[in-house]
């Protein structure tokens with residue numbers, strides 16, 4: 311049942327793009343290859359808290375890399391800009407998400423969206439134990455979603471067993487004194503962070519909170535200072551889509567972040583957020599159907615920021 315012109319529009323997009331079966335399920339985390347590839351959810355949430363949806367919008371999936379901008383924000387909130395900037399640069403890397411790209415002189419990861427930078431953000435969350443670290447991250451994400459979020463234990467276990475490349479990145483960051491503490495504990499928190507379950511609707515509300523300068527329009531809670539929100543959206547704009555960031559900014563033109571769970575979140579500052587979920591991925595690790603739908607939505611609704 312649709313009851314608004316925007317939901318009718320999202321239904322049209324759903325019907326048009328459900329036929330697009332490009333891409334493949336993520337299989338480097340074995341548990342991610344078990345999801346239903348046909349699922350498709352579309353949600354538009356405005357900065358003042360109106361939510362429009364169509365499709366599988368309450369089905370849960372793991373947030374994966376869409377967690378990275380939020381953890382980066384929490385790291386800055388905990389430590390301040392100067393401290394975090396000494397550990398993580400803000401340059402577009404043009405590299406794949408799992409590339410081991412560190413600056414040749416400072417050894418800083420290029421940005422907080424690639425895994426090396428994201429693992430560093432996770433290491434910077436202040437906590438007395440790794441349990442407390444993930445609990446703080448889960449609580450922070452839950453405030454953004456205005457709902458209590460939980461962990462997908464099966465995806466977490468799967469990533470813990472197979473995530474050797476991320477483990478290697480964490481140990482290399484330790485070698486260069488970029489991360490403090492025990493790399494194995496940091497990587498567990500990073501895998502937990504990525505394995506947090508969200509729905510398409512949760513993602514859109516998390517994005518609407520960024521669009522609304524860090525105040526959740528559903529709960530009314532002020533979660534993050536607007537200067538940190540500005541930083542998050544700047545890095546999403548230049549690096550959120552990794553080695554596809556230039557193509558994305560040219561064709562869609564909205565700061566965004568994708569995850570290998572199949573979600574894509576786009577945020578138009580001061581206005582709205584759009585979340586799309588569909589698990590078949592393109593070669594950059596972003597939802598193929600999601601990218602195609604975003605291109606059309608941005609063009610139809612004239613959302614490109616230029």
Ligand code: DON
Pocket residue numbers: 373374375376407408425469476501504568569570571594595596
């Ligand atoms: O670090 C990883 O491999 C995953 N937990 C997250 C990667 C991811 O979502 C990349 N984005 N498209």
